Amino acid sequence: MRLKTRRRFVLPMLTAVIVALCATTPWARQHGGSPLSPIGKSEFTLNEKKISVVYSRPSIRGRKIMGELVPYDQVWRSGANDATTFVTEADLEIGGMPLFKGSYTLFTLPSQKGWKLIINRQTGQWGTDYDANQDMGRIDMKVDQLSSPVEQFTISFVPEGDGAVMKLEWEHTSASVPVKGRMPGAPPPSPPGTAEVALNGKKISVQYSRPSVRGRKIMGGLVPWEKVWRTGANMATGFTTEADLEIGGLVVPKGSYTLFTIPSAKSWQLIVNKQTGQRGGDYDEKQDLGRAEMKVEQLSGPVEQFTISLAPAKGGAVMNLDWENTRASVWLKEKR
Numbered sequence: 001m002r003l004k005t006r007r008r009f010v011l012p013m014l015t016a017v018i019v020a021l022c023a024t025t026p027w028a029r030q031h032g033g034s035p036l037s038p039i040g041k042s043e044f045t046l047n048e049k050k051i052s053v054v055y056s057r058p059s060i061r062g063r064k065i066m067g068e069l070v071p072y073d074q075v076w077r078s079g080a081n082d083a084t085t086f087v088t089e090a091d092l093e094i095g096g097m098p099l100f101k102g103s104y105t106l107f108t109l110p111s112q113k114g115w116k117l118i119i120n121r122q123t124g125q126w127g128t129d130y131d132a133n134q135d136m137g138r139i140d141m142k143v144d145q146l147s148s149p150v151e152q153f154t155i156s157f158v159p160e161g162d163g164a165v166m167k168l169e170w171e172h173t174s175a176s177v178p179v180k181g182r183m184p185g186a187p188p189p190s191p192p193g194t195a196e197v198a199l200n201g202k203k204i205s206v207q208y209s210r211p212s213v214r215g216r217k218i219m220g221g222l223v224p225w226e227k228v229w230r231t232g233a234n235m236a237t238g239f240t241t242e243a244d245l246e247i248g249g250l251v252v253p254k255g256s257y258t259l260f261t262i263p264s265a266k267s268w269q270l271i272v273n274k275q276t277g278q279r280g281g282d283y284d285e286k287q288d289l290g291r292a293e294m295k296v297e298q299l300s301g302p303v304e305q306f307t308i309s310l311a312p313a314k315g316g317a318v319m320n321l322d323w324e325n326t327r328a329s330v331w332l333k334e335k336r
Contacts, residue, residue, distance in 0.1 A: 036061075037080035044157040044164050046181050049089035051157070053106065053166070055079035056127075059152045065171040070110055075118065077127030078108045078168060079153060085123065091182040094119065094166075095139035097214055098182055098189035104136065108168065108175065115141040115175040121281075132224050133281045137189075138216050141168075141175040190233035197310035197317045199334045202243035204310060204317070206259065208232040209280075212305045218324040223263055228271065230280025231261045231321065232306060238276065244335040247272065247319075248292030251335060257289065261321070261328065268294040268321075268328040294321075294328040301325075 036058065043052035058080040063069050070076050078084045084106045092099045099119060107118040107130055122134040146169065153170040163180030190209040197204050211233040216222050223229050231237045236258045245252040252272055260271040260283055275287040299322065306323040316333030 040079075040155065042155050042157055044159065046090050046092075046163060046179075049101075051086075051088045051090065051092070051164075051179065053084065053086050053155050053157075055084040055106075055153075055155055056081040057152050057154065060149065060171060066110065066173050067112070070170075072111045073109070075130050076108050076110055077130075078106050078155075079127065081127060083107075083123075083125050083127045083129065084155075086119070092179060093182050094179050095141070095177040097137045097139050099136065100189075108141070109138070110173075110175070115143050117141050117175075117177050131281070132227065133230065133283075135222065137211075137214065138222055139177055140215065141177045144174045144176070146172045146174050193308065195308045195310045195319075197312055197332075199243055199245075199316060199332070202241070202254075202334070204239075204241045204243065204245070204332065206237065206239050206308050206310065206319070208237040208259075208306075208308055209234040210305050210307065213302070213324055219263065219326050220265065223323075225264045226262065228283050229261050229263055230283075231259050232280060232308075234280060236260075236276075236278050236280045236282065237308075239272070245332055246335050247332050248294065248330040250290040250292040252289060261294070262291075263326075263328070266296075268296050270294050270328075270330050292330055294330045297327045297329070299325050299327050 037056040039054065040057040041052060041054050043050055056079040086104045086106045088099065088101050091101050095117065103123050105120045105123055105125070107120060109116040109118060117139045119136040119139070120130070120134045121136055122131055149171055150169045156167050157164040157179070158167060160178070161180070163178060165176050166179050167174055167176045190211040193208050193210040195206040209232040239257045239259045241252065241254050244254050248270065250272060256276050258273040258276055258278070260273060262269040262271065270292045272289040273283070273287050274289050275284055302325050303322045309320045309322070311318050311320065313331070316331060319330050319332060321328045
């Protein structure tokens, strides 16, 4: 009887101690207590249209932040937990980059030499789910050292001129970029383009979008090596032929297709895909008709706006893809 009584006393006491200890741990603060990285929201109004950022706000808590918790030269979620959301009711220019009204995700690329703001069209994902193929662009940020530390990561809009400055501040670092409204009638950031050529009276055409360099590193940066690229911007790049073709040795029956590429530092591959009408980031390898090797050259001068051209050549035509200092090309001829 004495043993049973002791068990009845000890077990509830142990349970109470465990509950008390758990209540003081970080786990408890994340699971029912005060969250370690609470939700934050910053917004401002531009010409009666709202621009807002929703993000999570981690704290230093005695840790080394820049270069450690936030590593240099790696894409950072710019907060914690879910990806940081940016919503604008107005067409904007952010650091000189045009941006249509809509919803986006913000990432950053911190480094000791400078920061870049990454605007990504994918939304609703976890903060570490980053797809470079969904990037709208990367923008240089101004970086300053703060005189006193900021304990909790903060994104704010500070009114300035006819817009605002968006500031990201944590520890001793402030990274900022100007935000302002776009002028009515301003051209779209990646306008549509068309290239055409006729082979024996049969038309071959490419429909694509034309992004610009705008001070960014393109090859190996905005266009990453060894990954499938939409070969333009916005909607997938369309290719239509009225003739049966050979493209770099790949047989392509007459019809409509989508073009992708796989750029690398040494060579490029052109991908002819049977799926059509999708956004440029929607690539299904199972729909590939095939791949063709492309010739890569360095241009003597930079090309600001991505350009696809179809030029007549002896026995057929050549398709050139020019951007920044790179040209990738492939031969086309009618299949006999």
